[in-house]
Amino acid sequence: MVGLIGSGNNGGDGLYAMAALAKRGVRCTAVLLGERTHPEALEDFNRAGGRSAYAMQLPGLLEDCDLLIDAVYGTGVRPGAVLPEIPQNIPVLACDLPSGVDADTGAVVPTVIAADRTVSFGALKTGLVVGSGHLVSGHIKVIDIGLRETLPAPEAWVAQGEDVELLLNRTSDWHVPGQHKYQRGVLGLFAGSPRYPGAAVLAARAAVSTGLGLLRTVVPDSVAPAMSGAVPESVPLSSQELTALLAHSRRNDREGAKRIGAWAVGPGLEDTPDNRETLAQILASESPCVYDAGALVMLEPGANPQPRILTPHAGELRSLLAKAGVRVDAADIADDPVRWARWAAVAYDCVILLKGSATICTAPDGYTLIVHSSTPDLATAGSGDVLTGLLGTLLAATSFPAKESETNLMHRLTDIAAAGALIHAHAGALAALEGTLSAVDLLRALPRAARDLGL
Ligand SMILES: NC(=O)C1=CN([C@@H]2O[C@H](COP(=O)(O)OP(=O)(O)OC[C@H]3O[C@@H](n4cnc5c(N)ncnc54)[C@H](O)[C@@H]3O)[C@@H](O)[C@H]2O)[C@@H](O)CC1
Numbered sequence: 001m002v003g004l005i006g007s008g009n010n011g012g013d014g015l016y017a018m019a020a021l022a023k024r025g026v027r028c029t030a031v032l033l034g035e036r037t038h039p040e041a042l043e044d045f046n047r048a049g050g051r052s053a054y055a056m057q058l059p060g061l062l063e064d065c066d067l068l069i070d071a072v073y074g075t076g077v078r079p080g081a082v083l084p085e086i087p088q089n090i091p092v093l094a095c096d097l098p099s100g101v102d103a104d105t106g107a108v109v110p111t112v113i114a115a116d117r118t119v120s121f122g123a124l125k126t127g128l129v130v131g132s133g134h135l136v137s138g139h140i141k142v143i144d145i146g147l148r149e150t151l152p153a154p155e156a157w158v159a160q161g162e163d164v165e166l167l168l169n170r171t172s173d174w175h176v177p178g179q180h181k182y183q184r185g186v187l188g189l190f191a192g193s194p195r196y197p198g199a200a201v202l203a204a205r206a207a208v209s210t211g212l213g214l215l216r217t218v219v220p221d222s223v224a225p226a227m228s229g230a231v232p233e234s235v236p237l238s239s240q241e242l243t244a245l246l247a248h249s250r251r252n253d254r255e256g257a258k259r260i261g262a263w264a265v266g267p268g269l270e271d272t273p274d275n276r277e278t279l280a281q282i283l284a285s286e287s288p289c290v291y292d293a294g295a296l297v298m299l300e301p302g303a304n305p306q307p308r309i310l311t312p313h314a315g316e317l318r319s320l321l322a323k324a325g326v327r328v329d330a331a332d333i334a335d336d337p338v339r340w341a342r343w344a345a346v347a348y349d350c351v352i353l354l355k356g357s358a359t360i361c362t363a364p365d366g367y368t369l370i371v372h373s374s375t376p377d378l379a380t381a382g383s384g385d386v387l388t389g390l391l392g393t394l395l396a397a398t399s400f401p402a403k404e405s406e407t408n409l410m411h412r413l414t415d416i417a418a419a420g421a422l423i424h425a426h427a428g429a430l431a432a433l434e435g436t437l438s439a440v441d442l443l444r445a446l447p448r449a450a451r452d453l454g455l
Helices: 009-023 039-047 055-062 131-135 161-168 197-209 224-230 239-250 254-259 273-283 293-298 314-323 330-335 337-348 383-396 406-433 439-452
Strands: 002-005 029-032 051-053 068-071 092-095 117-121 139-143 186-190 214-218 234-236 262-265 289-291 308-310 351-354 359-362 368-371
Touching: 002 009, 002 055, 009 029, 009 039, 009 068, 009 092, 029 039, 029 055, 039 051, 051 055, 131 330, 161 406, 186 197, 186 273, 186 383, 197 214, 197 224, 197 383, 197 439, 224 234, 239 273, 262 273, 262 383, 273 293, 289 383, 293 314, 293 383, 308 337, 308 406, 314 330, 314 337, 314 351, 330 337, 337 351, 337 359, 337 368, 351 406, 359 406, 368 406, 383 406, 383 439, 406 439
Parallel strands: 002 029, 002 068, 029 051, 068 092, 092 117, 117 139, 186 214, 186 262, 214 234, 262 289, 289 308, 308 351
Antiparallel strands: 351 359, 359 368
């Protein structure tokens, strides 16, 4: 076993770990990379029979290495760190976090040492589960080292499959299925264009296959035949009907509100004057809404009484922020996705679900849930459309108390966004078991994924 040992406490942790292994008879060599080495840990390691080596000996040592322990840098890494290259065939176990990962943001240096496993001490660091850090952390295990009482409140929470029931607060909100179709929610879907008819169909199929009561669709004439063919459950909504219905719900008419409980807007949508007009009507409707893809282009920053979830990927987030006067590039977002998602949540007064290697769901007050279980295969065309339909169903099936505080409402939306991301990720994992993953494979797996997670 070879350990890469840095000059700080992370190096000390690596030496103590290797000392314990050396005592069990494992042949351990510590490559000392810093100008100094944690003195007590080095003494313990030497006493246990470990050997030390210099950086120049590393290539030879790696030829006969079953496991590399990476303890060069932990939370103390500063920008500009340069790390040795490790051949891909050598399994790497990182102490606390892979060397070169920023513990708070997930930013990595170009020479970051990718780990197969990371053993993190005391608490899960945000940088392990978001951005580029998430891609190099491998399997993560958090070890309790008795710090719990002294740790500050977490700045973000990781949501997992078993949390879905809690996130959806099903006991109080979800109606008994099968009684009445409106009780399982009515969703309006405004999506599609002659250029992107499939996006609307994917979102619609996702919505109905997660147990929606009724789907009303607002799609261009050219998309309508494909929609009724692929999603016979959907009921088209003419523009006159739409205007009348939205006027009803603006006056808080109970019947109108019942007819469309939530909206899903954007998959395949084009930026046209007519679409902008419809979008403005939906924005004014005050029914909760998920906005994706083409709809994001048409949104403006600022407060809006409508409860909203926006679901950008990094490029769309950059455009949203630019409209709000915040100039960032793709690299800035990759280096600190939580920070920029929060900026957008504030600028647009909504919940942001930022898609990426991990999904970040965040409210304007900073309440943040991270879903990092997604398979990389989910970055497939149409996968976002499926997520939009699924989130629409979750919104339509949730009853939001009329007198909910702004903060509670935003937290509820964040919980729903994370629940959607978890179901989506689980569907992706199920579909990936069958081989390559297309959006249609994802759709097929959706009912089973929803059932597995208690929907
Ligand atoms: N702080 C705590 O409460 C605990 C810390 N622990 C361990 O301590 C680690 C943090 O220890 P440290 O604060 O000593 O930090 P690190 O051990 O991560 O690294 C700090 C050392 O690396 C050097 N360094 C950092 N960036 C550099 C760069 N770009 N170029 C050259 N040198 C650079 C610093 O000068 C310093 O000597 C954690 O990751 C964890 O492994 C744990 O043992 C548990 C408790």
